[in-house]
Amino acid sequence: MAPSLIAPVSPSSEETIHRxxxxxxxxxxxxxxxxTREYAESLDQADTxxxxxxxxxxxxxxxxxxxxxxxxxxxxxxxIYFCGNSLGLQPRATSAYIQAxxxxxxxxxxNGHFRDLEDSPLKSWxxxxxxxxxxxxxxxxxxxxxxxxxxxxxxNLHLLLASFYKPTESKHKIxxxxxxxxxDHYAIESQIAWHGRKPSESMVLIGxxxxxxxxxxxxxxxxxxxxxxxxxxxxxxxIQYYSGQLFDIPTITKHAQARGIIVGxxxxxxxxNVDVKLHEWNVDFAAWCTYKYGNAGPGAIGGAFVxxxxxxxxxxxxxxxxxxxxxxxxxxGGDRSVRFKMDNKFKPIPGxxxxxxxxxxxxxxxxxxxxxSVFNETSxxxxxxxxxxxxxxxxxxxxxGTTDETRKFRIITPSDPNARGAQLSLLLxxxxxxxxxxxxxxxxxxxxxxQPDVVRVAPAPLYNTFTEVWTFVNxxxxxxx
Numbered sequence: 001m002a003p004s005l006i007a008p009v010s011p012s013s014e015e016t017i018h019r020x021x022x023x024x025x026x027x028x029x030x031x032x033x034x035x036t037r038e039y040a041e042s043l044d045q046a047d048t049x050x051x052x053x054x055x056x057x058x059x060x061x062x063x064x065x066x067x068x069x070x071x072x073x074x075x076x077x078x079x080i081y082f083c084g085n086s087l088g089l090q091p092r093a094t095s096a097y098i099q100a101x102x103x104x105x106x107x108x109x110x111n112g113h114f115r116d117l118e119d120s121p122l123k124s125w126x127x128x129x130x131x132x133x134x135x136x137x138x139x140x141x142x143x144x145x146x147x148x149x150x151x152x153x154x155x156n157l158h159l160l161l162a163s164f165y166k167p168t169e170s171k172h173k174i175x176x177x178x179x180x181x182x183x184d185h186y187a188i189e190s191q192i193a194w195h196g197r198k199p200s201e202s203m204v205l206i207g208x209x210x211x212x213x214x215x216x217x218x219x220x221x222x223x224x225x226x227x228x229x230x231x232x233x234x235x236x237x238x239i240q241y242y243s244g245q246l247f248d249i250p251t252i253t254k255h256a257q258a259r260g261i262i263v264g265x266x267x268x269x270x271x272x273n274v275d276v277k278l279h280e281w282n283v284d285f286a287a288w289c290t291y292k293y294g295n296a297g298p299g300a301i302g303g304a305f306v307x308x309x310x311x312x313x314x315x316x317x318x319x320x321x322x323x324x325x326x327x328x329x330x331x332x333g334g335d336r337s338v339r340f341k342m343d344n345k346f347k348p349i350p351g352x353x354x355x356x357x358x359x360x361x362x363x364x365x366x367x368x369x370x371x372x373s374v375f376n377e378t379s380x381x382x383x384x385x386x387x388x389x390x391x392x393x394x395x396x397x398x399x400x401g402t403t404d405e406t407r408k409f410r411i412i413t414p415s416d417p418n419a420r421g422a423q424l425s426l427l428l429x430x431x432x433x434x435x436x437x438x439x440x441x442x443x444x445x446x447x448x449x450x451q452p453d454v455v456r457v458a459p460a461p462l463y464n465t466f467t468e469v470w471t472f473v474n475x476x477x478x479x480x481x
Contacts, residue, residue, distance in 0.1 A: 027392050027417060034393075035400050040470035043393070049386050049461060055374050056089045056295070056463040061444035079444040080468045084460035085241075085269060085423050086448050088295030088371075097121055097370035101362050112362070121373065126336065128365040133353070135372035136303050139380050140267070140286070141277035145351035146311065148304045149368060150360055153268060154183045156287040156304045157235075159355060161191045163327040164262050164285055164310075165233050171260075172197055173231040175224065178207025178215075179242050184266055188235060204231070213243040213412040213425075220247070221255050228259035238270035238286075242450065244413035244423035246274060250281040257282065268292065271303065273387070273421040275380040278305050285310070293422070293460060295371040301364040304352055311351035322347050330357030374462065386461035387422045393466055394424055394459060397473040408432060408480045412454075423458040432480055439479035445472055 033039045044050055062075035081089055100120045104112040113125045123131045132149035140147070150156065165174065172195075174188050189199045206223050208215045224234065234256045239246050253263045267288035270276060272295075278286055286305040290296035314323040327348075331339065333356040335347045348354030375383075395411065410427045414420050428436060433453050440447060448456040455476075459469055 030396060035397060037467065037470055040393075040466040043389075043466035047386065047466070049378065049382065050465070052374065052378065053463045053465065055092055057092060058089065058463065059446075064444060064446070077444070079446055080464075080472060082445065082447040082457050082459055082464065082468075082472065084293050084295075084464075085273075085421075085456060085458035087291055087298055088293055088460065089463055090297065091295055091371050091374050093121075093373050094297065094367055094370040097366045097373075098363060101366040105362070122366060122369060125362045125365075128362060128369065129356070129360050130353070132301075132365055132368050132372060133303075135369070135376060136271075136290075139272055139375060140288075140303075140305060141275070141281075142279045142305055143308065143351075145353070146279060146305055146308055148306070148352035148356055149301055149365060150304060150356045152299065152302045153266070153287055153289040154187055156302050157184065157187045157264075157266065158191070159328055159357065160264060160285045160287060160304065160306070161187065161233075161235075163325060163355070164264060165191055165195075167192070167195050167197060167202070167232050171230055171232045172202050173204050173227055173233075174202060175204045175206055175227060175231055175234040175236075175256075175261075177236055177240060178205040179240065180205075180237065181241050181266070181268070184235070184237070206236070213427075214245050214414055215240075215247075217248045217251055220252055224252075224256050224259065224261070228256075228261065231256075231259075231261050233262045233264065235264045235266065238265050238267045238276065239273070239421050239423075241269055242425065242454070242456075244269075244420050244425045244456070246270070246414070246418075246420050248419075249276060249283070253281055253283055257284075269421060269423070272375065272380070272383075275384045279307065283307060290368055290371070294368075295374070295462070296364075296368040297371075301360060301368055304355060306352040306355055308351065311354060313348055313350045313354070320345055324348050324354065327355050328357065332356040332359050383461045387459075388417050390459045390461060390464060390466065390469060391420070391422055391424060392417055394457065394469045394473065397470060398424070398426070398476075421458075422460060423456055426455045426457065426476075428453045428455065428480070436476060436479045439475055440472075443471075443475045445475060447472075 057072050058078040058081060060073055060075040061077045061079050063072055064079055066074060100122055104117060108115060116124050122128060129149045133147040134144040137144045137147045176188055188203060192199045192202045204227050206215060206220055236247055238249055249265060256263045262284050264284055265286040267286050271288035272293035284307055288303050290303060291298055291300040310325050317323060329346050333348050333354045335349050338347050408429045411424055412427045413424045430453060433449060436455060437449050450456060
């Protein structure tokens with residue numbers, strides 16, 4: 001049996017407050033044969049999660065070359081799919097879940113909103129979002145009431161910013177990532193303008209030192225301190241999509257809130273990738289997509305977190321005078337007990353559900369629930385543990401036999417396993433990207449490239465293997481030799 005590559009070490013109680021995970025993972029040394037395919041295969045044999053790969057449809061190499069719609073499995077030769085940071089693979093359960101929703105619709109019509117059917121994996125449509133929210137809560141460290149399955153990432157950010165961004169003359173700035181995903185940048189920019197302010201005066205970009213890609217926690221905290229007196233809100237990605245850096249969410253959140261700043265997180269690259277504890281860390285709000293490591297399908301319905309203290313509904317002034325946090329309201333955010341009274345007296349669902357606006361798509365929710373059914377068979381902590389081993393082995397093989405002088409790429413993702421997710425971002429020497437991309441394509445390896453010179457490689461613990469990591473590195477090094 002192959003040795004464990006990551007040894008868990010219990011931190012002190014003081015460290016636990018400031019670390020992102022309950023345990024700190026310390027890489028151990030590799031044996032002399034660690035660069036061989038046989039060693040990679042031995043790691044796969046020792047992997048207790050290896051059976052989860054069978055729960056996904058792995059595109060074949062023949063399918064990748066197809067120009068005509070076809071069923072999967074055109075050949076038995078499977079591709080290597082390292083693109084879960086962009087779009088996860090389809091669970092085998094998805095077609096059955098979607099078919100169950102279609103059968104419900106076709107057989108009982110509008111009654112599908114209210115009737116649970118025996119032998120269906122899905123609850124009635126009006127409860128389906130709650131079914132998904134309860135399962136997602138286990139992944140992000142929250143109570144089910146703090147989670148809503150709704151909308152899509154950018155739309156949810158707009159809804160949350162409409163509630164949490166309350167600029168004044170003295171406090172109006174939003175602190176954000178220097179290389180924020182464009183959609184986040186646009187959302188923040190437009191929210192500031194919506195309030196009649198100039199983005200050039202109210203947006204503060206937090207970036208790394210010149211020539212670097214990693215932003216130290218100390219620098220983030222210092223910029224928070226520098227702008228605290230005029231800052232209303234901080235919105236950062238849990239993981240920076242380009243570099244793959246995992247930010248110290250609890251430390252940054254606590255530091256900013258102590259200075260009167262509302263803290264939100266875009267968890268697009270964190271959800272189903274890294275174990276987080278949103279409630280325990282006192283995060284004000286967060287939003288994420290579910291189609292990356294969450295495997296819910298392209299453009300799938302998103303998720304939102306609102307801490308319980310922001311979701312309370314107070315009826316002390318009377319049954320018809322609920323007091324709640326201001327938000328953009330809609331029919332579906334109203335409490336189910338009064339939703340169909342149609343009296344235009346809004347009484348929100350307590351918690352994140354009260355931030356819903358519209359009736360969610362049952363098709364989308366069926367796909368999301370199918371992916372969550374896979375996560376329900378394990379835990380995010382177990383997946384994270386395997387992910388740490390996979391990505392550390394990837395890093396080891398990439399660096400093996402090279403030096404800073406001879407290496408034709410630079411890993412711009414943090415070398416500390418606890419400061420990254422599944423992804424490693426490789427900054428290639430100028431002119432190599434097209435050559436590398438073609439070599440990987442010819443080998444049936446799918447990963448993401450970002451112009452001008454970055455390849456993002458993200459082995460997903462649910463369906464990727466150590467042998468695939470070994471094969472990828474072999475192809476990459478051959479391409480740049």
